[in-house]
Amino acid sequence: SAVISQKPSRDICQRGTSLTIQCQVDSQVTMMFWYRQQPGQSLTLIATANQGSEATYESGFVIDKFPISRPNLTFSTLTVSNMSPEDSSIYLCSVGDGTYEQYFGPGTRLTVT
Amino acid sequence: QKEVEQNSGPLSVPEGAIASLNCTYSDRGSQSFFWYRQYSGKSPELIMFIYSNGDKEDGRFTAQLNKASQYVSLLIRDSQPSDSATYLCAVNPGGTSYGKLTFGQGTILTVHP
Numbered sequence: 001s002a003v004i005s006q007k008p009s010r011d012i013c014q015r016g017t018s019l020t021i022q023c024q025v026d027s028q029v030t031m032m033f034w035y036r037q038q039p040g041q042s043l044t045l046i047a048t049a050n051q052g053s054e055a056t057y058e059s060g061f062v063i064d065k066f067p068i069s070r071p072n073l074t075f076s077t078l079t080v081s082n083m084s085p086e087d088s089s090i091y092l093c094s095v096g097d098g099t100y101e102q103y104f105g106p107g108t109r110l111t112v113t
Numbered sequence: 114q115k116e117v118e119q120n121s122g123p124l125s126v127p128e129g130a131i132a133s134l135n136c137t138y139s140d141r142g143s144q145s146f147f148w149y150r151q152y153s154g155k156s157p158e159l160i161m162f163i164y165s166n167g168d169k170e171d172g173r174f175t176a177q178l179n180k181a182s183q184y185v186s187l188l189i190r191d192s193q194p195s196d197s198a199t200y201l202c203a204v205n206p207g208g209t210s211y212g213k214l215t216f217g218q219g220t221i222l223t224v225h226p
Contacts, residue, residue, distance in 0.1 A: 001159075031212045033212065033213070033214075041218070042201060042216040042217060042219050043157070043201070043203075043214075043216045044216075045213055045214065045215070048212070048213065090156075092156055092157075094214075096212050100147075100162045100164060100205075101159060101162060102147070102159070102212065102214065103159060104149075104157050104158075105156060106155075106156050107155075107156045
């Protein structure tokens with residue numbers, strides 16, 4: 001399976017600021033996704049990162065709050081904008097190569113104070 | 114109605130026993146089904162996926178799928194304390210939503226010596 005890295009691994013941010021999370025894969029992948037895992041909860045899909053075009057967002061998530069870039073087949077970024085304490089979560093990228101299998105990065109633990 | 118439902122547990126089994134984890138889903142058109150294991154503070158790790166009715170075995174793990182009943186399960190034979198984790202059931206609706214995963218809330222499994 002692909003090796004996935006995320007930066008930063010964790011951060012503590014003040015409300016009103018923005019944080020950009022990077023996801024890097026060691027091989028080209030067809031699909032990249034961004035998920036959120038709120039404290040004590042399961043995973044919720046934020047959006048599909050599309051290479052060379054705008055991301056596809058799930059219901060309840062908007063581009064102004066979670067802008068996403070995917071400039072190539074191995075890299076994507078998720079920005080959490082104008083943060084509030086409710087944005088405190090673990091943010092995970094996942095990748096798939098077009099088969100059934102999908103793998104997760106190590107996650108970014110975000111705390112907003 | 115939740116799209117993917119799991120018993121939150123905790124499920125406690127003695128070492129060496131069989132642990133049975135269950136999941137039901139609401140979208141009858143769903144095409145593939147996944148079991149992830151998540152240790153505390155870690156990202157989800159893919160254990161198995163299944164897309165055809167019946168059983169699929171991999172080592173100590175067996176996934177069972179019954180599309181008519183909209184039911185998928187995971188059996189862990191010879192449970193070990195290292196199997197103690199949260200087990201997440203995920204469903205891929207397929208079609209235009211191929212690759213997107215909807216997760217259940219997870220079942221906490223504890224294997225005691």
